Amino acid sequence: MTQPPRQDWGEDVLGRAAAWKARGDDVALATVVTTWGSSPRPVGSQLAVHGDGRFVGSVSGGCIEGAVVLEALKTIDDGEPRLLDFGVTHEQAWEVGLACGGKVQVFVEKLQ
């Protein structure tokens, strides 16, 4: 017997994204591409967002997932990839920040 490959404590983000897509649902992927200072999730961490707002995975300790999902829904709508910056210096722009004082850049793209 073999175990399913696991990227992230058993939550198969990419597998879930592929399964949603395979049944014809809209899906966006969000990926942490850069971090500065202390940030809760390492580069490469991912979130799969369903067109109805559901998501699996994480790109932070829960600080920015809500905002990322909203942006992902825009990307699902217009098909345009987005590069998002979160962190102390962008607090006012996004009205969400990382309590840890770190910064994180998240790439959002639609699964075509």
Added chain:
Amino acid sequence: MKSATLEELLRHREAKSLVVLATNLNTGEERLVRPGDLDSGNSLDPAVAEAAADAFRSDRSRTVETGDGPVFLHVFNPPLRMIVVGAVHIAQPLARMAALAGYDVTVVDPRAAFATDERFPDVTLLTDWPDDALTTLAPDARTAVVTLTHDPKLDDPALEVALRSPAFYVGSLGSKRTHAARLRRLTEAGFGDDDLDRINGPVGLAIGARSPAEIAVSILAQVTQALRREA
């Protein structure tokens, strides 16, 4: 990302082969890069090729600047592995916890009464002798080896293979006295102090663990420390 790219990525992951997903952060264009793509004449941007080669080695994803804009290199390595020798009580919670932490776990025990699917659901079990099993599994720098039988007949042959491998962690259950006797036997078998220093014994961080699950926590904590503290 195109669905076709995602499907191909998932196939590579299933096959446990190393691959980098390179995505242009301005355009969203992506391609998969295999280690073999770096040798041949290919259409890879030189900055991407160089960073991908380094990403393969270091297992670290990163963004590189190219003439066409920033490109994110996402490394998909095969999972970390943990080889547990001894299908004993502690191995049951350890196998489950290590799987949660992302390890591909194999439990080795030639004693068929111990190594049963009932005791280890969803875990790869091998009933070969530990030295044969370890030789076949060939621990690499992303593999942890933990021996739990405290029976020299089973632990020692496994340790001898593990110490000749680049495994990033080697740990062996047993009291201080058991461990001292083990070190004497391995010295007689020709291992030097540098080899023996690699063995974490008594195994696990000293957190006062008592139950099998608590001991598993202490072992997994020590394995994590060995993996991450170096970085």
